[in-house]
Amino acid sequence: MNAVALALPGRLARGNTLPILVVSACFLAFWYAAAIWMNAGLIAGRSSGLDAISFAKAAWSLDRPLLPAPHQILWELKTSLFDARLGTPRNLFTHIGVTLSSTLVGFAIGVTLGILLAIGVDRSRALDKSLTPWLVASQTIPILAIAPIVVTALGSVGLKGLIPKAIISAYLCFFPVAIGMAKGLASPDSAQRDLMRTYAAGARTTLTKLQLPASLPFLFASLKVAAAAAFVGAIVAELPTGAQSGLGARLLAGSYYGNTMQIWAALIAAALTASLLVGAVTLIERLALGPKGARR
Amino acid sequence: MTPNERAGPAIAIRSLSVSFTTPEGPIHALQDVDLDVTPGDFVSLIGPSGCGKTTLMRLVADLERPTAGTISIGGLAPEQARERRAYGYVFQQPALYPWRTIERNVTLPLEVMGAPKAERRERARKSLEQVGLSGFERRFPWQLSGGMQQRASIARALAFDAGLLLMDEPFGALDEIVRDRLNVELHELWERTGKTALFVTHSIQEAVFLSTKIVVMSPRPGKIVEVIDASSLPRKRALELRETPEFLEVARRVRDGLRAGHAYD
Numbered sequence: 239m240n241a242v243a244l245a246l247p248g249r250l251a252r253g254n255t256l257p258i259l260v261v262s263a264c265f266l267a268f269w270y271a272a273a274i275w276m277n278a279g280l281i282a283g284r285s286s287g288l289d290a291i292s293f294a295k296a297a298w299s300l301d302r303p304l305l306p307a308p309h310q311i312l313w314e315l316k317t318s319l320f321d322a323r324l325g326t327p328r329n330l331f332t333h334i335g336v337t338l339s340s341t342l343v344g345f346a347i348g349v350t351l352g353i354l355l356a357i358g359v360d361r362s363r364a365l366d367k368s369l370t371p372w373l374v375a376s377q378t379i380p381i382l383a384i385a386p387i388v389v390t391a392l393g394s395v396g397l398k399g400l401i402p403k404a405i406i407s408a409y410l411c412f413f414p415v416a417i418g419m420a421k422g423l424a425s426p427d428s429a430q431r432d433l434m435r436t437y438a439a440g441a442r443t444t445l446t447k448l449q450l451p452a453s454l455p456f457l458f459a460s461l462k463v464a465a466a467a468a469f470v471g472a473i474v475a476e477l478p479t480g481a482q483s484g485l486g487a488r489l490l491a492g493s494y495y496g497n498t499m500q501i502w503a504a505l506i507a508a509a510l511t512a513s514l515l516v517g518a519v520t521l522i523e524r525l526a527l528g529p530k531g532a533r534r
Numbered sequence: 535m536t537p538n539e540r541a542g543p544a545i546a547i548r549s550l551s552v553s554f555t556t557p558e559g560p561i562h563a564l565q566d567v568d569l570d571v572t573p574g575d576f577v578s579l580i581g582p583s584g585c586g587k588t589t590l591m592r593l594v595a596d597l598e599r600p601t602a603g604t605i606s607i608g609g610l611a612p613e614q615a616r617e618r619r620a621y622g623y624v625f626q627q628p629a630l631y632p633w634r635t636i637e638r639n640v641t642l643p644l645e646v647m648g649a650p651k652a653e654r655r656e657r658a659r660k661s662l663e664q665v666g667l668s669g670f671e672r673r674f675p676w677q678l679s680g681g682m683q684q685r686a687s688i689a690r691a692l693a694f695d696a697g698l699l700l701m702d703e704p705f706g707a708l709d710e711i712v713r714d715r716l717n718v719e720l721h722e723l724w725e726r727t728g729k730t731a732l733f734v735t736h737s738i739q740e741a742v743f744l745s746t747k748i749v750v751m752s753p754r755p756g757k758i759v760e761v762i763d764a765s766s767l768p769r770k771r772a773l774e775l776r777e778t779p780e781f782l783e784v785a786r787r788v789r790d791g792l793r794a795g796h797a798y799d
Contacts, residue, residue, distance in 0.1 A: 432597055432629075435596075436597070437646040451631070
């Protein structure tokens with residue numbers, strides 16, 4: 239026995255790993271149980287002579303289960319990511335790429351718009367009073383209702399493919415950015431602002447030397463929300479149009495043909511991509527703001 | 535007559551009044567204030583809360599506007615003086631920008647004023663040296679104690695070499711030991727640089743120790759009760775001065791002035 243082996247149980251108990259593992263194990267156990275229960279009807283006809291173990295095995299290995307078992311989803315995920323030829327519609331990377339590209343374009347538009355709106359609202363009281371209620375109201379419209387309208391309207395004027403989806407993404411992500419950024423621009427205290435006044439600094443200098451740097455932590459918090467929202471927006475925008483590619487299209491096709499494994503695989507691919515997106519923003523935040531210091 | 539005196543007062547305030555309207559009626563923050571500050575003077579404003587000493591300071595800095603009366607700063611209106619960066623202002627809080635290093639906090643006014651980089655660094659080095667913060671250039675504000683942060687903010691006010699220093703209770707939030715030390719350092723700094731200083735404080739001891747002139751103020755309405763001359767005390771001062779009869783005499787006069795202004799009622 240060495241020190242590391244002795245220390246391991248203690249470290250597990252203190253850290254986050256153990257709780258996460260326990261929860262994951264419970265979740266998986268529940269899933270496998272649920273898969274037996276939900277798929278029972280599909281094997282009912284030929285289940286008469288089966289013992290419990292064979293019954294479970296059968297329920298976990300159906301071609302078209304109601305609820306696929308986790309290992310089936312992983313297998314499907316692996317097949318569609320790495321076995322299907324790259325660049326073809328059978329490969330999931332193709333769909334991730336399609337959705338991700340409109341997400342990123344929409345994110346860029348939405349973030350730019352959000353920042354500009356926040357600066358405008360911060361600069362001008364009139365703009366604040368006239369615009370803010372509209373911004374809030376815009377978020378009360380359900381995205382599922384407005385997405386088909388936007389997509390078909392833009393389609394009728396010849397805008398198809400990436401742009402309409404990017405616009406839905408931008409629509410979803412400008413708001414958290416505008417709100418967070420407005421809060422950040424207003425965050426410097428009165429002494430920090432008065433200081434700029436004593437230097438006879440103009441509005442532009444105050445913005446670049448004080449307000450923008452002060453708002454960065456607020457901006458990054460919003461960007462994480464916005465990145466996830468933009469991704470959801472792109473998927474939702476793929477649903478009503480009968481798009482041929484993209485994660486949304488893949489989800490829709492899966493549900494048309496009752497291919498639950500394809501749905502789940504696409505879902506998990508979507509979740510992983512969204513996590514990577516938020517992770518990328520977090521990484522940029524670390525690089526921009528320093529490890530944890532500098533800004534506290 | 536020294537050249538300073540020939541140049542006229544550094545600050546001349548004439549029948550200055552400020553009032554705010556509130557739902558409960560007008561509040562006279564300052565009423566009919568007259569004050570002259572000679573170049574090279576260290577003038578303290580002392581009085582209980584609400585006597586308008588901070589307001590007076592902010593009016594000189596053009597951070598607020600008077601209702602009536604005039605202020606002249608070396609012949610300029612406060613707004614012109616501010617636009618010409620005629621004064622350095624030190625706030626009660628250090629008001630350092632947390633994302634900037636100490637050095638870049640000190641060079642901030644120079645950046646705003648468009649000084650070239652080499653000059654900014656040289657001036658930052660000098661003013662950090664003046665407040666005893668050499669070697670802390672690369673640190674961030676949160677890595678410094680409260681006293682050191684306030685020294686950095688003084689260095690920032692010194693960086694662009696304005697002739698006038700406006701200090702609004704800069705040591706108000708510090709403990710007494712740190713405060714004593716900073717008082718000595720500020721005194722030496724003033725003594726060495728010959729700057730004109732206007733200094734707001736709650737502390738009689740601090741006011742007498744630092745000042746050549748002490749302006750005693752009273753509240754409701756804010757006005758000047760008495761201007762006490764402390765130039766009888768030696769120009770070079772150390773903390774021991776505070777135990778001398780001369781010091782205690784000036785402090786007694788300040789206390790009497792505060793009492794006459796009903797500060798202790």
